[in-house]
Amino acid sequence: MSSVDAWKLIEKIANYLKDNRVIEPPPWAMFVKTGVHKERPPQNPDWWYIRAASIMRKLYLKGPIGVSRLRTIYGGKHRLGHHPPKFAKGSGAIIRKILQQLETAGLLEKADKKGRRLTSKGRELLEEAAKAIMKAEAKKA
Secondary structure, X not given: OOOOOHHHHHHHXXXXXXXXXXXXXXXXXXXXXXXXXXXXXXXXXOHHHHXXXXXXXXXXXXXXXXHHHHXXXXXXXXXXXXXXXXXXXXXXXXXXXXXXXXXXXXXXXXXXXXXXXXXXXXXXXXXXHHHHHHHHHHXXX
């Protein structure tokens, strides 16, 4: 899976999550910023599914991983006017809600005091998407 382009894999998983209604963005998702370091909410209407797919990919590569480490991964530079910028973590509520939805869907499970990890169903979903992308790239070449 590491040989597949990350963005193509995330897009494919996000489309799967959206088309099969595996997860649903909450009503407040269109108004919320993804962290204190951001000035505006995301412009892409499908950002919830993209973030969920990205979290699944991170869990595949680095899991088991918890909310705190995911907040650090999705953080960024917080500009403070005239002061030098400092690092700020991403929104924990968004990450927590996505993890809960994926857990309810059966794609994630809790690991004892280590965070969450992918279930066999979640791993299978990511690996099949990666295989499909590799086949499509092989046909192009």
